[in-house]
Amino acid sequence: xxxxxxxxxxxxxxxxxxxxxxxxxxxxxxxxxxxxxxxxxxxxxxxxxxxxxxxxxxxxxxxxxxxxxxxxxxxxxxxxxxxxxxxxxxxxxxxxxxxxxxxxxxxxxxxxxxxxxxxxxxxxxxxxxxxxxxxxxxxxxxxxxxxxxxxxxxxxxxxxxxxxxxxxxxxxxxxxxxxxxxxxxxxxxxxxxxxxxxxxxxxxxxxxxxxxxxxxxxxxxxxxxxxxxxxxxxxxxxxxxxxxxxxxxxxxxxx
Numbered sequence: 001x002x003x004x005x006x007x008x009x010x011x012x013x014x015x016x017x018x019x020x021x022x023x024x025x026x027x028x029x030x031x032x033x034x035x036x037x038x039x040x041x042x043x044x045x046x047x048x049x050x051x052x053x054x055x056x057x058x059x060x061x062x063x064x065x066x067x068x069x070x071x072x073x074x075x076x077x078x079x080x081x082x083x084x085x086x087x088x089x090x091x092x093x094x095x096x097x098x099x100x101x102x103x104x105x106x107x108x109x110x111x112x113x114x115x116x117x118x119x120x121x122x123x124x125x126x127x128x129x130x131x132x133x134x135x136x137x138x139x140x141x142x143x144x145x146x147x148x149x150x151x152x153x154x155x156x157x158x159x160x161x162x163x164x165x166x167x168x169x170x171x172x173x174x175x176x177x178x179x180x181x182x183x184x185x186x187x188x189x190x191x192x193x194x195x196x197x198x199x200x201x202x203x204x205x206x207x208x209x210x211x212x213x214x215x216x217x218x219x220x221x222x223x224x225x226x227x228x229x230x231x232x233x234x235x236x237x238x239x240x241x242x243x244x245x246x247x248x249x250x251x252x253x254x255x
Contacts, residue, residue, distance in 0.1 A: 003055065004134055006125075007078035009085070010161030010176075011183045012143040013130030014076035014123050015203050016059030018067070019243055022046060025060045025071075028241050031220055032213070033138035033205065043104055055132035057139045071245035074111075075143040075184075075201040076121035077161065078130060082108045085122055085160065092159040093152075103128075114156045116149040118199035135206055141250060142204040144185035146193065150174075153186050153199065192226055192238070204248040210235040213249050217241070 007013040019025040026048055029035050035050040035057070047061040063069075079085040082100040089096055089112050097119065098111035106128035113119045123130060135141045147153040150172055157163045157176065165174040165186075173187030189197065207213040210228045214237050217224060221242030228237040234250040241247075 004132060005129060007130050008178050009078055009080045010157070010163060010178045011078050012075050012140070013078040013125070014059065014121070015073055015131070015140050015143070016047075016061055016076070016121075017071065017073055017245055018061055018063055018069075019071040019245065020063050021243060022048060022060055022062050024243060025241070026050075028220055028222070028243075029058075029060070032216055032241075035138065040104075049128075052133060052136075052138045056128065057131050057133050071241070071243045072200075073203045073245055073247050074119065074121050075203055076109070076123040076130070079110075079122045079124045082110050082122050082124040086110050086112065088160045092156050094156055094160070114145070114147075114153050114199070116147045116153045116156075116199040118145050118147060118153065118201055120201050137206050137208045139206055140203055141206040142184065142248075144187065144202045144204075145199065146187060146189045146202050147199040148189060149199070150186055150188050157186065202246075202248060204236075204250050207249050207251050210237050210249050210251040213237075213251075214239060217249075 017025055026037055035052055038049040040047045047059055049056050050058040086096050086100055093115040095113045097113055100108055100110040102108050105126060107126045108124040110122045133139050145153055163176040167174050173185055175182045176184045176186055214224050214228055217239045222240050224239050226238035228235050234252050237249045
C-alpha cells in the first residue's frame with residue numbers, strides 16, 4: 001500500500017466532500033469505496049474522517065450556513081506555513097476565501113481561489129498530516145485544475161508553490177511537478193464541461209475496475225456523466241454521486 005506520512009508544499013494532500021446530507025454521503029461512499037468513518041463530533045462540526053485499511057483517506061462535511069453551492073469535492077494543497085502561503089496567494093492575484101484557522105489539534109487550514117476562479121484548500125498538518133494512503137483503490141490518485149484560463153492558472157501556482165510544468169502533446173494540459181515529481185495537472189476545460197462553468201479542481205479516485213465501479217455508482221443512485229474510456233494512464237470515467245457531487249474514477253492500465 002502507498003502509505004504517506006508527509007507531503008511537500010504544493011502537493012495535493014487531502015480531499016473532502018461538502019454535502020447537505022452527511023449521513024447520506026457516508027453511506028454512499030462507504031458502499032462505493034468501502035470507507036469507514038471517524039466522527040470528529042461537535043468539536044469538529046460533524047466532520048467525518050473516512051478511513052480505509054485503518055488510514056485516513058478523505059473527509060465528508062456539512063455545508064456551512066449560507067452555503068448554497070452544489071455538493072462538491074475540494075482538493076487541499078499542502079502548506080508548510082498556511083499564513084505565509086495565504087500571503088503569496090494574494091500577491092499572485094488569488095483570493096483567500098477563508099482566513100487561516102486552526103482545526104482543533106489536527107492542523108491549520110485556509111480556503112482560496114486562483115485568479116481564474118478555481119477554489120482549493122490549504123492544509124498545514126499537525127496531528128493529522130493529510131491522507132495516509134493514496135494511489136490505491138478507494139483513495140484519491142490524481143488532482144487537476146480544469147480552468148477557463150490555464151495560462152493564468154499556471155502562472156499563479158508557479159508563483160505560489162514553485163510548480164514546474166511538463167506540457168502534454170497536442171493538448172492544452174500540463175503536468176505540474178514538485179521536486180521533479182508529478183503532483184497534478186492544469187489544463188483547459190474539456191468539451192463535456194457545460195458552457196459557462198467556472199474553473200475547478202477535479203479529483204480522481206483509484207478503483208480496481210472502472211466499468212464495474214460505474215455500475216455501482218448507478219446502483220447506489222448516482223449517475224455516469226462520461227462513460228469509461230481508455231487513456232495511456234488508465235481507464236477513466238466521470239461520475240456523480242446520489243446528491244450530484246462530481247468526481248472521476250480511474251483504473252490502472254493492464255501491464
